[in-house]
Amino acid sequence: MDVSDTVRAGVLGHFGVRQADSASVTFLGLEPIQILRIPVADLVHYVTLGGSRHPMTDPTAMLADPEQGPRAELVLTLRGNAGASSGLPRTLGVLVATPAVEGVVLQADALLDLGEPLWHNAPFTAVLLGESDIPDVKLPEPAEPVRFLAVTPLTATEAAWVRIRGAAALREAWAEAGIDVRDPERGAVNL
Template sequence: MPAVPDLVRSHLAAAYPGPVAGASVTFLGTRPLNVDRFGPDRTGVVRYATAGVSQEPMHPATATVADPLRGPRAELVLSLRPGRDEVLRTLAVLAATPQVEGLVLGAGATIDLRQPLWPGARVSAVLLGDDELVPPLDLVAAGAVPDRDGVEPVRFYPVLPMTNDEAALARARGAGHLRQLWRDADTDLLDPQRVSALTR
């Protein structure tokens, strides 16, 4: 059977053609995680994407039994204009949370790292979006897992950086409220130097 990370990287390369570079990061007690850099594209956008989270389905820390095949699978995609390659390790930290903390990554999830996502950044937390920028990857059709009922595809969640006060608002009022605030303020989420939408 083909390795899931290899399938993920090929799937991403089809969605984001262009120069590719990356890094492999291993945290104590976890499987290796790859973070690849795609681009910049013609508009100057660089994509940073994980490959390795989806090797196994995610289960909450409270689960008494972890099904080795069934359960949600995810990878993360961060888009910036221009790129900040220092974010590679930070994205790997986010990708390790299912293994380390039993966090199930999905649309609307918020993760607060309590430190800048890259040196000098104003953003220190992330919201996982629900925009399907990359189509789901069917692992059964790709021959990576047995053909069984309930095997979910790999979903690719956009990583939306948040400032401290934006993260606090998302926790208090919900992710939908913050997304509306960003729309109302015409916030450029691709700008690595943007200020909080709450200061406008």
């Protein structure tokens, strides 16, 4: 079973396209990760391929199950072309490789802090994961389906807000302030 081909077909089908531009990111000891770039109207969707090849393992588990366990890919949606060739593919590769490198299980409301700009000159240094509108991709039994998690860029102030008050409180603040989190030029919400 080639998980990446199955996931690619699911992603392209969701967006109604036959192909997408892609970049490849490699890390020592890991299989290559591809980042698909799919423009739709004024939005650009960046989708990882490769994070779901293997199930994520609970870091407290004694043995990793090669078949069962959650699988995830990441989706970042931005307005315009910001980040297209400015380090964004590498950053997404780092984020989706976190389970293999650090034993983190990617899930909704997880805060991942890189401590450096997500792309060249970006004000964002962390991300908040959330539910995506891309449907899960089913894999043959006994493998669990591949989930897609939306990536929302955060400023250092917003990351601190999540640590103190939680993801729901930050999302509520964004909604009240009318913040478009897909705008790569946005500033932090006044917290």
